Amino acid sequence: MLDAPSNRPDLPAEIARRRTFAIISHPDAGKTTLTEKFLLYGGAIQMAGQVRAKGEARRTRSDFMKMEQDRGISVSASAMSFDYGNFRYNLVDTPGHSDFSEDTYRTLTAVDAAIMVIDGAKGVESQTQKLFEVCRLRDLPILTFCNKMDREARDTFEIIDEIQENLAIDVTPASWPIGMGQDFVGCYDLLRDRLELMDRADRNKVADSIKIEGLDDPKLAEHVPDHLLEQLKEEIEMARELLPRLDPQAVAEGHMTPIWFGSAINSFGVRELMDGIGNLAPEPQPARAEPRQIAPEEKKVSGFVFKVQANMDPKHRDRVAFVRLSSGHFERGMKLTHVRSKKAMTISAPVLFLASDRELAEEAWAGDIIGIPNHGQLRIGDTLTEGEALRVTGIPSFAPELLQGVRAGDPMKAKHLEKALFQFAEEGAAKVFKPNIGSGYIVGVVGALQFEVLGARIEQEYGLPVRFEPSQFTSARWVHGDKAAVEKFVNANKQHIAHDNDGDVVYMTRLQWDIDRVARDYPDITLSATKEMM
Ligand code: G4P
Numbered sequence: 001m002l003d004a005p006s007n008r009p010d011l012p013a014e015i016a017r018r019r020t021f022a023i024i025s026h027p028d029a030g031k032t033t034l035t036e037k038f039l040l041y042g043g044a045i046q047m048a049g050q051v052r053a054k055g056e057a058r059r060t061r062s063d064f065m066k067m068e069q070d071r072g073i074s075v076s077a078s079a080m081s082f083d084y085g086n087f088r089y090n091l092v093d094t095p096g097h098s099d100f101s102e103d104t105y106r107t108l109t110a111v112d113a114a115i116m117v118i119d120g121a122k123g124v125e126s127q128t129q130k131l132f133e134v135c136r137l138r139d140l141p142i143l144t145f146c147n148k149m150d151r152e153a154r155d156t157f158e159i160i161d162e163i164q165e166n167l168a169i170d171v172t173p174a175s176w177p178i179g180m181g182q183d184f185v186g187c188y189d190l191l192r193d194r195l196e197l198m199d200r201a202d203r204n205k206v207a208d209s210i211k212i213e214g215l216d217d218p219k220l221a222e223h224v225p226d227h228l229l230e231q232l233k234e235e236i237e238m239a240r241e242l243l244p245r246l247d248p249q250a251v252a253e254g255h256m257t258p259i260w261f262g263s264a265i266n267s268f269g270v271r272e273l274m275d276g277i278g279n280l281a282p283e284p285q286p287a288r289a290e291p292r293q294i295a296p297e298e299k300k301v302s303g304f305v306f307k308v309q310a311n312m313d314p315k316h317r318d319r320v321a322f323v324r325l326s327s328g329h330f331e332r333g334m335k336l337t338h339v340r341s342k343k344a345m346t347i348s349a350p351v352l353f354l355a356s357d358r359e360l361a362e363e364a365w366a367g368d369i370i371g372i373p374n375h376g377q378l379r380i381g382d383t384l385t386e387g388e389a390l391r392v393t394g395i396p397s398f399a400p401e402l403l404q405g406v407r408a409g410d411p412m413k414a415k416h417l418e419k420a421l422f423q424f425a426e427e428g429a430a431k432v433f434k435p436n437i438g439s440g441y442i443v444g445v446v447g448a449l450q451f452e453v454l455g456a457r458i459e460q461e462y463g464l465p466v467r468f469e470p471s472q473f474t475s476a477r478w479v480h481g482d483k484a485a486v487e488k489f490v491n492a493n494k495q496h497i498a499h500d501n502d503g504d505v506v507y508m509t510r511l512q513w514d515i516d517r518v519a520r521d522y523p524d525i526t527l528s529a530t531k532e533m534m
Helices: 031-041 045-053 061-069 071-076 098-108 126-137 156-167 219-223 226-242 248-252 270-280 411-427 449-462 483-492 512-521
Strands: 018-025 079-084 087-092 113-119 142-147 170-173 175-178 186-189 194-197 208-211 256-261 302-310 319-327 329-331 335-338 343-346 363-365 369-374 383-385 396-398 402-408 431-435 441-445 466-470 475-480 497-500 505-509 526-528 530-532
Touching (some): 018 031, 018 126, 018 270, 031 079, 031 087, 031 142, 031 270, 079 369, 098 126, 098 302, 098 396, 126 156, 156 170, 156 226, 175 226, 175 256, 194 219, 248 256, 256 270, 302 411, 402 411, 411 431, 411 449, 441 449, 449 466, 475 512, 505 512, 512 526
Parallel strands (some): 018 087, 018 113, 142 256, 170 256
Antiparallel strands (some): 079 087, 175 186, 186 194, 194 208, 302 319, 319 369, 329 363, 335 343, 396 530, 402 466, 431 441, 431 497, 475 526, 497 505
């Protein structure tokens, strides 16, 4: 057995059994299908349909809007908790579309590990590569699932080589596929010397597993067809010789990824992957914070907001802030300090996203994700504690890559537009800039699809048709420096200055030349393309 000893014996058992992770993949690789199967094993079968409704593959704008109309679904699928074996799994959904990469980045600040799903025929695709880079920035441990082995796939060594080369990470096979496509019969579990056989007749059936005493065990020949047996033995011998052995420490540090082969749609390989997450993905990790790090085993509760979802019910303008608990044992009704405003908040109706529906969370532990309904007090990057002035760090905001002016279709409704824009900005759906000169707002996003979604949502949720128009600026940079230097800079560059939705000073331009000039002429000022949310 592979039960990795916890290297944190001081953790309360409830925290030590939690695994909080996200799935990263290119659209269509099978993330939704895999999620469904996780939930199936986790005893939440009724969830399957809901996940499907949120399938991210081939999503068009209209699919997106349709999905967004049913905000309930999208929220309950944003974080899902389920039990399997000894573990409590918290799966945090990452938006699949590349236009939402900032949201994805922030989501990855809330997890301790990621599952990378690749399609066996396609290998590492562009979106996977991008998301992998984000995980690498945070040294997140990554476990790999190579899906769709029931179809023609690439040669196993080729897939492993591609991951090693493109992503510069060691790959160790946790299982080895036997045959491929029509010929695929199952996998040899290299970690436990077991044969896992796939049942094509029943897609929801858990595979049979047969204990094997090494490659010379005659039982192998009973189950593996002759024409595949020799090949299997040769390949495994070669793999053991050429590929690195599993090193749990290297996995924990993000230098090595174990790979499982399977077929999500046939429920095959999923159980082994889940066991792998339990055994190899880490327990809740300490959170980076100022002025000190937060350890999960601390008695006092703390957590941070990594996502806000607004207008779940357009009539009430309520929002749910998704909070990753960083420490302690949370109980419903607790009074927590909202560190940014220094105000106390009684958390009376937190939700846990268990199984099929959201439920009131009576309790939760470090590592869990809870939803806190609120009227706008909670913003992305906010920290909640039992009183101590801690601030979780490392939740970034990126300078938008696309800027457009925005106007209300009805000029009398400018105030309403302002309110709507600020609301979406707080949700993290866009940046809003108010230039110092002139009227109106400039909206900044990372991907063009966000303009469409934003326009449609403002119209739908606020009954306010809006028009986007070209802006005279194409870049926005946050201005950092001491107060006097910033003031001097602002006064000398009035036509380039705006304030963002948090009131921070921003320099706007359409020329890289201007940005270079500032660097040259104002040594006391730094222009930056990211800022920390707080
Ligand atoms: P995504 O969330 O990563 O975008 O992928 P999703 O799970 O939606 O899967 C994309 C397509 O791949 C779906 O087919 C799904 O049924 C299929 N698929 C997932 N896992 C496997 C697998 O192990 N083997 C095979 N052969 N196919 C798999 P679709 O036809 O596009 O959608 P649907 O009609 O099945 O819903």
